[in-house]
Amino acid sequence: MGAFHPLKIGLSTAIIALSVGAVYLSTLIFERQEMLAMVSRYNVAWSAGQGVNEFLRLRQRVSELAAGEGSKQEAQLRFEIVKNRLELFRSGEFQPFVLEADDRQRTVESLSNFLHRAEMLIEQVEIPATARAILSEMVPLEGDLIGLAAEANNYGGQQVARDQQELLQLHWTFSALAWGLVLCTFVLIVLLERRHRLLIQAQQKLHALNATLVQTSGDLEKANSAAHAANDELITQNRLFDSALHNMSQGLCMFGEDRRLIVSNRRLAAMYGLSPESLRPGSTLEDIIRLTVQAGICSRDNAENIHSEQLSLIARKKGGTLLQELSDGRVISILHQPMNNEGWLATYDDITERHHAEAQMVHMARHDALTDLPNRILLRDRMVSELARCQRHQRSAAVFCLDLDHFKNVNDTLGHSIGDRLLRQVAARISTLVRREDTVARLGGDEFVILQVDVTQPADVDQLAQRILEVLSEPYQLDGHQILIGVSVGVAVTSGIVDDPDTLLKNADLALYRAKEHGRATYRFFEPEMDARLQRRRTIELDLRAADFDQEFDVVFQPIVNIHTLQVTTLEALLRWPGCRHGPVETEEIIAIAEDTGLIVNLGEWVLEKACRAAVKLPGELNFAVNLSPTQFMRGDVVEMVSRVLAATGFPANRLELEVTETLLLEDSQRSSCALPDLRALGVRISLDDFGTGYSSLGYLRKYTVDKIKIDRSFVEQISTNQDHMAIVHAIVSLAHALGMKTTAEGIETEDQLEIIRATGCDEVQGYLFSPPKSLAEITDSLGNRRSKAAAA
DSSP states (O other), X not given: OTTHHHHHHHHHHHHHHHHHHHXXXXXXXXXXXXXXXXXXXXXXXXXXXXXXXXXXXXXXHHHHHHTTOSXXXXXXXXXXXXXXXXXXXXXTTHHHHHHTOHHHHHHHHHHHHHHHHHHHHGGGTTSHHHHHHHHHXXXXXXXXXXXXXXXXXXXXXXXXXXXXXXXXXXXXXHHHHHHHHHHHHHHHHHHHHHTTTOHHHHHHHHHHHHHHHHHHHHHHHHHHHHHHHHHHHXXXXXXXXXXXXXXXXXXXXXXXXXXXXXXEOHHHHHHTTOOGGGSOTTOBHHHHHHXXXXXXXXXXXXXXXXXXXHHHHHXXXXXXXEEEEOTTSOEEEEEEEEOTTSOEEEEEEEOHHHHHHHHHHHHHHHBOTTTOOBOHHHHHHHHHHHHHHHHHTTOEEEEEEEEEETHHHHHHHHOHHHHHHHHHHHHHHHHHHSXXXXXXXXXXXXXXXXXXXXXXXXXXXXXXXXXXXXXXXXXXXXXXXXXXXXXXXXXXXXXXXXXXXXXXXXXXXXXXXXXHHTTSSSEEEOOHHHHHHHHHHHHHHHHHHHOOHHHHOEEEEEXXXXXXXXXXXXXXXXXXXXXXXXXXXOHXXXXXXXXXXXXXXXXXXXXXXXXXXXXXXXXXXXXXXXXXXXHHHHHSOHHHHHHHHHHHHOOOGGGEEEEEEHHHHHHTOHHHHHHHHHHHHHTOEEEEEEETSSOSOOHHHHHXXXXXXXXXXXXXXXXXXXXXXXXXXXHHHHHHHHTTOEEEEEOOOSHHHHHHHHHHTOOEEESTTTOOOBOHHHHHHHHHHHHHHHHHO
């Protein structure tokens, strides 16, 4: 009994020690497994986050190339990295996560398909069009990949929860067994004490107990070995976790439910200019904010604003992205994600380059690339706000439309590079003429717009318009060239009632059109009748497009008379539109609209055919003249058209005169150079109409052979009172006769004009003195009466 008591004490002590050790090991295994689960979670989330980050970096590099900047090699390198990330999505512990849901598989498959399609395009990514094509396919993927990363984060949390539940069950099972063993041991001791007198039985019990203890010792040794192996694995996982955490390109920090820092990486400290030791576990968010302010990396106001926004997300348990601009100009994107345990995870990404690139793209979308002035989009936005402000304060505003005179000649003679530099100088000069609150915009080509706000007196608008004419007309010096251009300006002033930006721009443009009509290098204010003229023109244009030529149009004829015999030699065909629903329309207006719309090609052919069919019925000694528009030469095959009409009507080519204007010859185009000789080869004659109204260059008379020159009526109508006009007509006649050409004077209305023209030696005359334009029946009657009178005489 006395020997048994120390044994009992020793056995009890050993059992208690073993039980405590088992409980300790169980608790340690549980804690280590919990940390391992957290590491496993962040491995999956890290892989997804890195894949998204590399995809966004690839998009950034392609965006730079789409904007004409960046490096092709950098984009290709990022492309290869994204391909490698795709392989990680398809292998390892990430694969079960992908296979768990169809939308995840579709996201990974969409990424794979994009990479396969982009494989061939990435070699030509430096071409902006190719880069934009790649971008157009990347945009839909961006949201899916970000969603995949978020689901990966949740997936890790769910895995940890399941593992924790299973581990907890094992823990309690192991604890129950251990405590059962302790209970049995104490029961055995009690039985041994009660039956100590039965030595044999006690020895048997003792042997049984010894065997049990040996078995328990073996189990404990196995458990100890397993614990050591788990501990080694946990150490390895911790090292991998630390390596991954501190080698991330993003800053990262995790806070627990007590709002204290659990873990952060070195990248976060470096990003904010802090030492890694300063971000100690247990620090609060306020501590970190205070450290960044002390380091001078951000201002107190900036830090407090970000802190306030992050606290709002924490209180609402919502995720979100915050943007923080640091004192050194860097822009940090803070992705805040709440966790299930009331804590949160925040990642910090330096998006300075992407932010600047996006800002540049926004700027380029609203500014002219050549002059950096606001473009049409920004101009309209400012007009909306400024006009509304002026109306609230009962002030006026003015819109100036500017168009450079003869700018096309600069491009044609000196090249587009000089033209671009000239436009930049023009933009700079205009900018010096306006106030800071005014807006100068370039709409394209050589068209500029000025929005002048807060106009208090009408004289302010006049003064600015005059200054524009003066300053822009001063010479420009570019590469040794002195360039002289002018500018035409149209001005529209707000009415104070309903000031619509589009209407103001339209009115200013109409005023600009009127300024050009009045000889350029001037300015005009918008007047309501300008809009009425525009509406009338549009209405006539629509009617002209829908008109039935045979039903609505007619051809009349005006005689051309030999000045010596006063006999009719030629009849000129003239177009009339009696069927117009809007009343009489001048022929010049019809021709101008038809030329602008291209309808002159069909209309001109109709007039020629109508005249030729009518001419066949008249005496053979009469010639017929038909006008051809320069647009017919530019837009159609005039030679083929004339040949077709002559063949269809049977009219002799030698009786046909085709009248062309000086404009056609001055353009010196390839078509007119070839067409005029070919027309003469058909047998028709060429007459030069409205001579003297073009530019003072007579070289084309030597280059092109014409049969007749028609002197414009502007020289004839004042010839009896203006000696200069008589001298000009005399010079034209002498020049034409020297070159072997006939001359016809247009617009003869008085006997005085006829006698003066006869004195110059002119060959033919035309005008109301002899006959106005008449229908074919009236012309036939008139010619019959002339022959009867001649026979009677």
